[in-house]
Amino acid sequence: MPGSLTRLQRYYLLYTGGFILFVAALALLEDHGMPPRWIGYSFLIFTISMYAVIGIMSRTSDVSEFYVAGRRVPAFFNGMATGADWMSAASFIGLAGTLYLSGYQGLAFVLGWTGGFVLVALLLAPYLRRFGEYTIPDFLSARYGGNAIRLVAVGAAILASFVYVVAQIYGVGVITSRFVSLQFEIGVFVGLAGILVCSFLGGMRAVTWTQVAQYVILIIAYITPVAILSWSVTGNPVPQVVYGQVLQRVQEMEDKLFDSPAEVDARRLYRERADEYAQKIMQLPNSLSLEREQLTARINELKASDAQMKDIVALERQRRELPHDPDQARLRWEAAMFAAAERAAPPIHHAAAFPGEDEEGWAQRINFLALVFCLTVGTAALPHVLMRYYTTPNVREARESVFWSLLFILLLYITAPAYAVFVKYEVFTHLVDIPIAKLPGWVAAWSKIGLVSIEDINRDGILQLAELSLNPDVIVLATPEIAGMPYVVSGLVAAGGLAAALSTADGLLLTITSALSHDVYYRIFRPQSSTQFRLVISKSMLLVVAVLAATVAAQKPGTILSMVAWAFSIAGSAFFPALVLGIFWRRATRPGALAGMVVGLAVAIYYIFRIEFDGIAWLGVSGLRMEPWFQVQSTSAGVFGVATGFVTIILVSLFTKAPEKEVEAFLDALRRTRRREDA
Amino acid sequence: MAHDLYWRKTRRLTFGLLVIWVFITFVLTWYAKELNAFSLFGFPLGFYMAAQGSLVIYLAIIWYYNRRMRQLEAEFGIDDE
Numbered sequence: 014m015p016g017s018l019t020r021l022q023r024y025y026l027l028y029t030g031g032f033i034l035f036v037a038a039l040a041l042l043e044d045h046g047m048p049p050r051w052i053g054y055s056f057l058i059f060t061i062s063m064y065a066v067i068g069i070m071s072r073t074s075d076v077s078e079f080y081v082a083g084r085r086v087p088a089f090f091n092g093m094a095t096g097a098d099w100m101s102a103a104s105f106i107g108l109a110g111t112l113y114l115s116g117y118q119g120l121a122f123v124l125g126w127t128g129g130f131v132l133v134a135l136l137l138a139p140y141l142r143r144f145g146e147y148t149i150p151d152f153l154s155a156r157y158g159g160n161a162i163r164l165v166a167v168g169a170a171i172l173a174s175f176v177y178v179v180a181q182i183y184g185v186g187v188i189t190s191r192f193v194s195l196q197f198e199i200g201v202f203v204g205l206a207g208i209l210v211c212s213f214l215g216g217m218r219a220v221t222w223t224q225v226a227q228y229v230i231l232i233i234a235y236i237t238p239v240a241i242l243s244w245s246v247t248g249n250p251v252p253q254v255v256y257g258q259v260l261q262r263v264q265e266m267e268d269k270l271f272d273s274p275a276e277v278d279a280r281r282l283y284r285e286r287a288d289e290y291a292q293k294i295m296q297l298p299n300s301l302s303l304e305r306e307q308l309t310a311r312i313n314e315l316k317a318s319d320a321q322m323k324d325i326v327a328l329e330r331q332r333r334e335l336p337h338d339p340d341q342a343r344l345r346w347e348a349a350m351f352a353a354a355e356r357a358a359p360p361i362h363h364a365a366a367f368p369g370e371d372e373e374g375w376a377q378r379i380n381f382l383a384l385v386f387c388l389t390v391g392t393a394a395l396p397h398v399l400m401r402y403y404t405t406p407n408v409r410e411a412r413e414s415v416f417w418s419l420l421f422i423l424l425l426y427i428t429a430p431a432y433a434v435f436v437k438y439e440v441f442t443h444l445v446d447i448p449i450a451k452l453p454g455w456v457a458a459w460s461k462i463g464l465v466s467i468e469d470i471n472r473d474g475i476l477q478l479a480e481l482s483l484n485p486d487v488i489v490l491a492t493p494e495i496a497g498m499p500y501v502v503s504g505l506v507a508a509g510g511l512a513a514a515l516s517t518a519d520g521l522l523l524t525i526t527s528a529l530s531h532d533v534y535y536r537i538f539r540p541q542s543s544t545q546f547r548l549v550i551s552k553s554m555l556l557v558v559a560v561l562a563a564t565v566a567a568q569k570p571g572t573i574l575s576m577v578a579w580a581f582s583i584a585g586s587a588f589f590p591a592l593v594l595g596i597f598w599r600r601a602t603r604p605g606a607l608a609g610m611v612v613g614l615a616v617a618i619y620y621i622f623r624i625e626f627d628g629i630a631w632l633g634v635s636g637l638r639m640e641p642w643f644q645v646q647s648t649s650a651g652v653f654g655v656a657t658g659f660v661t662i663i664l665v666s667l668f669t670k671a672p673e674k675e676v677e678a679f680l681d682a683l684r685r686t687r688r689r690e691d692a
Numbered sequence: 693m694a695h696d697l698y699w700r701k702t703r704r705l706t707f708g709l710l711v712i713w714v715f716i717t718f719v720l721t722w723y724a725k726e727l728n729a730f731s732l733f734g735f736p737l738g739f740y741m742a743a744q745g746s747l748v749i750y751l752a753i754i755w756y757y758n759r760r761m762r763q764l765e766a767e768f769g770i771d772d773e
Contacts, residue, residue: 117739128717260739382722385721
């Protein structure tokens with residue numbers, strides 16, 4: 014249908030042009046005195062109503078449209094939709110910040126999140142499309158047979174996707190509360206509405222076409238500020254090309270800065286502070302009562318002399334805020350100790366890879382590669398991404414669309430490291446070694462919400478690098494202000510972050526919904542139910558899951574961001590071995606796959622749990638924490654999960670009866686090793 | 693049978709490209725520190741590979757795979773409409 018294809022492209026070109034005009038109009042209005050708050054509102058209302066219009070236009074009551082967009086999405090647009098589906102709030106807001114803070118070590122995310130698409134292209138996408146059903150559990154159940162494996166797959170898909178969707182909605186809350194100054198909880202429910210207008214009426218069809226629209230906004234919003242920054246620093250507006258020379262300048266500044274006497278002194282003071290806390294923690298509970306007595310003594314002393322009332326009140330407050338018991342003191346002081354120790358650590362050159370010596374450098378290499386491994390395998394196993402390759406018209410287009418997906422994703426991931434380097438350059442030139450009283454206004458503004466913190470520990474009135482600490486999120490959110498751009502750019506960034514979070518949430522929500530309604534309800538409980546009723550079930554599930562996710566997000570769970578990193582290990586351990594061996598190894602059997610999925614998942618969860626948690630309070634268990642294996646961190650638990658998954662499937666398969674004739678036929682169709690009679 | 697040959701060729705292509713992928717992703721990255729001694733376009737080489745070079749190679753791998761698969765499908769008359 015070449016006619017409709019060009020029509021689609023014309024629509025989206027028109028839409029992109031319209032969006033750029035809209036931004037330009039706002040820039041003009043800002044010049045004429047439109048207040049920032051209104052600009053924020055305009056972006057929020059304009060983009061969400063755009064998504065709503067697309068959602069309503071694509072409403073459907075057809076099962077195939079609802080689950081796989083009627084399998085009519087051309088490769089190019091499926092690539093864009095996958096890009097938006099894939100790039101979450103964490104990629105958009107967090108990645109550049111992580112790269113700023115950890116330099117080379119952060120590139121594990123860039124490598125992992127792009128390298129995974131090679132696995133998708135070579136090992137999975139064409140075969141999933143040739144199989145051509147609706148979900149990933151569908152595929153596993155058809156290959157291995159039986160409902161047990163379907164249930165395990167549904168469980169793993171929901172486990173990996175639910176935390177992820179909560180994190181997206183949380184991201185929406187953060188963005189709306191910061192840029193439009195809505196209350197966080199209200200922001201969360203605005204986000205919920207934004208998600209539901211797309212997915213509820215039109216399922217995958219509507220989600221696909223809104224994701225394309227969201228991709229356009231997010232990529233414009235991501236590249237614009239750093240292009241402006243690049244233009245002002247180097248005179249070249251293509252940051253990806255020129256940041257090599259800026260990186261060199263950053264390195265020269267680092268050489269001068271890192272060993273300057275003031276920096277060394279500030280770091281020494283932090284070291285002393287960390288040691289002090291360590292001492293106090295060791296001497297618990299005596300150190301706590303001692304501190305309380307000392308404060309009491311000083312208060313009494315002040316009261317006896319005629320000191321100012323406000324000094325006494327301050328000291329009394331300090332005494333009130335002391336930890337109540339030794340346990341609380343340990344927690345608080347440990348946090349303070351780690352914070353101080355972090356600032357005391359000698360800084361690392363931005364481009365330096367694995368800077369540690371001997372043992373430490375070895376652990377850094379191992380962890381870097383382990384993280385890359387988990388992220389790649391997780392990318393190739395997260396159901397919401399794999400599902401997208403069911404939506405193309407044929408196998409060839411599925412393959413082509415992985416190419417487009419990676420291309421569109423690359424645009425952002427190649428820009429992120431440039432983002433980090435340019436912001437570092439700005440920070441080194443405009444913040445460090447500047448008198449604290451003369452710091453730019455954005456520092457104070459972002460300090461207020463706790464994303465930036467400065468402390469003049471050596472009391473010289475000048476900011477040292479060690480005295481500045483930045484939350485990773487602030488890098489992308491505050492860049493427009495850092496570079497002195499008009500507020501309309503900030504609004505654009507907020508709209509981009511919103512698009513990234515909403516598009517990913519849409520895809521995830523649909524995955525959970527189809528797992529529950531299609532796999533569990535239709536395939537297991539009521540295969541005889543009518544298509545109309547299946548859609549009713551899907552839509553009500555969607556509503557329930559969405560409201561549940563928003564409710565969890567509104568509680569502001571603090572650990573949510575680290576939990577997202579675990580989703581990759583969980584999905585990779587559960588799905589990757591069973592999917593790949595299912596396609597490439599005839600001998601893989603049902604008991605083998607079932608055992609492999611369960612064992613792989615169990616190992617990953619066990620490892621995460623034993624590394625991260627010491628006990629379960631409500632079960633009264635404690636002392637569970639263990640030493641990591643080969644010094645691998647919990648975010649890379651998938652290394653062990655995937656490995657045991659593969660080994661278990663192979664061993665158990667070899668010890669069980671070879672697969673039946675139907676599996677042979679299934680694989681022949683999948684690999685096209687024999688002509689299909691029914692085709 | 694002719695179609696078995698199609699699968700064998702597909703598999704060989706897949707594993708060949710995977711070997712390249714593993715080399716770029718894991719072997720080169722392991723030596724990033726050593727590679728940083730060299731420079732490319734003004735970047736230290738190890739940093740450049742992880743930030744841009746490898747990503748472009750990934751894209752090239754997928755592009756080449758698609759191209760070869762199109763040729764194989766034409767050769768064996770496989771049509772998945």
